[in-house]
Every structure is written in structure tokens, then in C-alpha cells.
Amino acid sequence: MVLLMPTCFKPEASPCSGEQTKQQPPPPPLMVFDANILSQKLDIPSQFIWPEEDKPTPDACEELPLPLVDLKAFLSGDPKSMSDVSRIVGESCERHGFFQVINHGVDSDLLADAHLCMDSFFSMSLKEKQRAQRLPGESCGYASSFTGRFSSKLPWKETLSFRFSRSPNVVHDYFLLTLGHDFRHFGDVYQRYCEAMSKLCLEIMEVLGVSLGIGRKGFRDFFEGNDSIMRLNYYPPCQRPDQTLGTGPHCDPTSLTILHQDHVGGLQVLTEGKWRTISPNPNAFVVNIGDTFMALSNGRYKSCLHRAVVNTEETRKSLAFFLCPEMEKIVRPPCGLVDEEHPRVYPDFTWSALLEFTQKHYRADTKTLDAFAEWLMKTHDQY
Numbered sequence: 001m002v003l004l005m006p007t008c009f010k011p012e013a014s015p016c017s018g019e020q021t022k023q024q025p026p027p028p029p030l031m032v033f034d035a036n037i038l039s040q041k042l043d044i045p046s047q048f049i050w051p052e053e054d055k056p057t058p059d060a061c062e063e064l065p066l067p068l069v070d071l072k073a074f075l076s077g078d079p080k081s082m083s084d085v086s087r088i089v090g091e092s093c094e095r096h097g098f099f100q101v102i103n104h105g106v107d108s109d110l111l112a113d114a115h116l117c118m119d120s121f122f123s124m125s126l127k128e129k130q131r132a133q134r135l136p137g138e139s140c141g142y143a144s145s146f147t148g149r150f151s152s153k154l155p156w157k158e159t160l161s162f163r164f165s166r167s168p169n170v171v172h173d174y175f176l177l178t179l180g181h182d183f184r185h186f187g188d189v190y191q192r193y194c195e196a197m198s199k200l201c202l203e204i205m206e207v208l209g210v211s212l213g214i215g216r217k218g219f220r221d222f223f224e225g226n227d228s229i230m231r232l233n234y235y236p237p238c239q240r241p242d243q244t245l246g247t248g249p250h251c252d253p254t255s256l257t258i259l260h261q262d263h264v265g266g267l268q269v270l271t272e273g274k275w276r277t278i279s280p281n282p283n284a285f286v287v288n289i290g291d292t293f294m295a296l297s298n299g300r301y302k303s304c305l306h307r308a309v310v311n312t313e314e315t316r317k318s319l320a321f322f323l324c325p326e327m328e329k330i331v332r333p334p335c336g337l338v339d340e341e342h343p344r345v346y347p348d349f350t351w352s353a354l355l356e357f358t359q360k361h362y363r364a365d366t367k368t369l370d371a372f373a374e375w376l377m378k379t380h381d382q383y
Contacts, residue, residue, distance in 0.1 A: 033145035034126050035158060035236035047154045048145075048244040054153075055242060056309045057275070060268050064276035067092055068284060071200075072103035074207055082210060090211035093301035096271040097289035098278070101204065101258075104285055106196050114193045115262060117186045118317055121160060122234040132160060132178045137360045139163075139229060141178075156244045156310050161231040164194035164321075171230070194230050197258050197321035201226070204256065204287060212297060214336045219296070227351070228324045229254065235266060235308060235316040246308035246316065250364045252290035253354055254322035259286040264316035270305040291369040292324065292351060298333035299345035305366050327352040346373045 038044065067088045073081040092099040121129065126144070134141030140161045145154045162174045171194050175187030205219040235246040246266060261267060261280040268275045278286055294303040310316065325331065332348050346369065357372050358364050 032126065033154070033158065035122075035144075035234070036126070039236040039238060042239050044156075044238065044240045044244060047152055048156055050153050050243065050245055050248065054245065054249060056245065056268075060275035060277060060309070062274075062276050064096075064098070064269050064271060064278055066098055066100045066278060066286075068100050068102050068281075069207070069287075070103050071101050071203060071207070072105070075203060086207055086211040089207050093208070093211070093289055093297075095302070096269060097294075097302040097304040098269055098306075099287055100281060100284040101200070101287055102284045104200055106200060106285075110189070110192055110196060111260065113189045114260075114319055115317065117189050118232045118234070118319065121186070121232065122158060122317070129158070129160075134161070139355060139359050140174075153248055154244075155247050155308075156235060156238050157246050157308070158234045158236075159231055161229055162190070163227070164198065164230055165227045166225050190230060193319070194228070194321065197230070198226060198228065198323075200258060200285070201228075201256055201321070201323040204258075208293075208297075208301075212300065212337060214334050218334055222296075222329070223255070223323060223325060225326050226323055227326050229322040231320045231322065233308075233316075233318045233320060235310050237312055237315060238310045239312055241310045241312055244310065246310045249305050249307045249366065251303040251305055251366060251368060252288065252322065253292065253358045253364055253368050254290040254324050255292040255296070256290060256323040257286075257288045258321040258323070259288070260319045261286065262317045264311070264314050266308045266310065266316045267318075268307050268309060270307075275307075290322070292331055292354065294369060295331050295346040295349070296333050298337040298342055300337065300342070303369065324355075325351045327355075347376050349373075349376060 069085055069089055070081075071085075074085040089099055129142050129144075132142040134143045140163050143159050143161070145157060162171060164171055169187075169191060171191040172184075172187035175183040175190070179186070202220050202223060205223055206216040209216050209219045233247075238244055249270065259267070261278075263280055263282070265277060265279050267278045267286065269278060270276075288306065289297075289301045289303050291303045294301055308316070328350050330348050330350060331354075333344070338344055349372070353376075354369075354372055357375075358368060362368060362371060
């Protein structure tokens with residue numbers, strides 16, 4: 001049974017531990033995040049200051065060793081190469097859900113063009129970027145620090161997000177309709193980039209299928225008609241990088257994230273109770289498991305907590321492709337991953353329901369999928 005979510009749901013506030021104290025009123029909403037102005041300020045607005053337990057610390061600079069997965073070797077069909085690659089990926093996904101892919105087949109010129117277009121977009125004035133302003137409750141468009149959604153713990157960043165699907169030229173058309181014909185080149189570049197990312201994701205799904213013992217086709221077929229999200233991330237310099245975060249601690253609610261970092265580091269992952277850094281590698285994509293695939297794997301592979309930090313000197317940029325199933329496809333683990341030793345962990349759901357949950361009712365954090373699943377089960381019990 002697929003359980004869908006009404007739009008009236010609001011998550012309950014977490015109970016306070018210890019003695020109850022009178023809550024302080026939240027800071028007034030910040031109307032806009034203008035990177036050109038705020039990146040020079042010594043005193044950052046209070047809305048960007050994060051709680052002490054979340055603030056970055058110097059010890060997080062320790063490198064997280066990630067395997068370099070040779071995708072070409074796996075796709076060669078050589079039995080030993082396939083076995084070695086799938087074993088390495090499986091071990092990483094059971095520990096923290098992160099690995100890197102090399103020999104991925106993505107054209108280097110296309111990758112360079114995608115970064116250049118990102119530079120061009122975020123170098124525009126705030127007024128120009130706001131032509132693509134993200135609407136409340138939507139997952140696509142331009143967002144300056146998500147000031148329209150949150151009033152505290154704001155991320156120190158700007159983003160541009162847009163949808164990718166099997167519909168012809170959907171990305172190309174987005175740029176033409178949203179920003180006009182002057183952005184035709186942007187549309188061409190990101191249409192081709194998203195197509196390359198979708199192809200890469202499907203190949204990685206073959207690896208994940210073999211690593212979980214269900215074969216190459218199962219997950220690939222499930223995501224063949226994916227309805228995914230592409231995001232350009234821009235983290236300007238900050239004069240108080242010890243007080244804020246570029247992206248707060250969260251697990252991706254999507255299925256798979258394919259990230260390409262520029263030369264400026266900032267990605268950190270929480271593993272074994274400690275924050276560690278993933279340094280940029282221009283020849284590799286960082287891949288991580290999201291909540292939706294954790295549900296598809298019946299909890300065997302981990303959607304791990306991660307964040308992005310900022311610095312005082314240099315802007316950091318990254319390209320993120322979030323693989324998602326078709327909106328109304330039922331997310332349910334294959335039969336081979338459910339047995340007496342591995343009972344069902346999460347109920348059936350659709351990606352559209354989880355997406356709405358994260359965009360309108362719940363700020364993605366460490367427990368997004370658990371909170372969503374708990375609500376689904378409560379709703380089912382009522383009927």
C-alpha cells in the first residue's frame with residue numbers, strides 16, 4: 001500500500017531535555033542574501049550563526065579516505081573487475097555511503113563548460129539572478145540562502161536548481177523560459193550535462209545492484225525514467241567561517257548524489273562520530289547514497305550525515321546531480337533484500353510524497369527518513 005501525505009502536516013517540535021526554559025523569539029526573517037555585500041562583513045547576521053554543537057572545528061580537516069572506483073573496469077564485463085568494484089562499493093556504502101568514481105566517461109570539456117556557466121550565473125547581480133527566483137514550496141529555481149524558507153541556521157550559499165527528466169530538452173527549455181534567449185548556451189550545456197549524469201547514475205546503479213546481490217538490471221531499470229534535480233552550489237567567502245556553515249548537517253532525501261567539486265575544499269562527512277573532509281579531485285565524482293536508496297536497499301546501505309564549510313578567502317562552487325525515481329513510482333526494496341533476517345525497515349512510499357515532506361513541512365536533517373516513515377505509519381494506522 002502506498003501512503004501519501006496531506007499538505008496539512010506539520011512536524012512536532014522536539015521536546016527539550018532537562019528543565020524547560022522560556023524559548024527566545026526567533027530572529028526576524030532575513031529578506032535577502034546578497035553575497036557581494038555580506039561576504040565582506042566582519043559581523044554576520046545572527047540568522048547565519050549556528051549552534052555551538054554544529055559549528056566547524058579545526059579537527060574536521062582530517063581526510064576521509066574514500067576508494068576510487070574504476071567504473072570502466074566494472075563495465076568491461078571482466079568477472080574479477082566486476083567483483084572487486086562491487087565489493088569495494090558495498091563496503092563503503094555499508095560504512096558511510098560515500099565513494100568516488102573515476103574513468104566515468106564524462107567529457108572533460110563538458111565538465112569545464114558546466115563550471116564556466118556556473119561562474120557566469122553567480123557573477124550576475126542579485127536582481128538578475130532573482131529572475132529565476134525559487135517559489136515557496138518548490139524545489140527548483142534560484143535561492144539566496146533559503147531566506148524564504150527559514151529564519152535561523154541559514155546556510156551561507158546561493159543555489160540554482162532545475163529539474164531533469166526524460167521529457168525532451170526539459171533543461172534547455174527551463175533556461176529559455178526562465179532567463180530568456182541570452183541563456184540558450186546555459187540550457188544547452190546543462191541539458192547535455194544532466195544527460196551525462198543520468199547515464200552515469202544508471203551505470204552506478206548496476207554496480208550497486210551487483211553489490212547487493214540482485215544483479216545489474218534491477219536498480220537500473222527502476223531509475224531508467226528518473227525525474228531528477230540538478231543544483232549549482234555557490235559558497236561565497238565569509239569573514240566568520242567559524243560561526244556558520246555553507247550547508248548544515250543533513251542526509252540527502254534523494255536516491256543518489258553525484259558531486260563534482262571545484263578546487264576549493266569544504267565537503268565534510270560524519271563517520272564514526274567524527275567530521276572528516278573529502279578533498280577535491282578534478283578527475284573524480286563524489287557519490288553518496290541518499291535516503292530514498294537507503295529505503296530501496298532495505299536499510300543495508302547508509303545515507304550519511306554531511307555538510308559544507310566556508311572560508312574567508314575564496315568562493316567554493318560545486319555541481320550536484322540528485323538522482324530521483326519517477327514521481328509516482330513506488331519505492332520498495334526488491335524481494336531479494338527482504339527475508340527473516342532482514343525484515344522491512346521502511347514502508348512503501350512515493351518520491352513525490354517524500355519530496356513534498358522535505359520542501360513544505362520538514363527541514364532535511366539526520367532523521368528525515370525516520371520522521372517521514374513514522375508519519376506514514378501513523379497515518380496508515382488512522383485508516
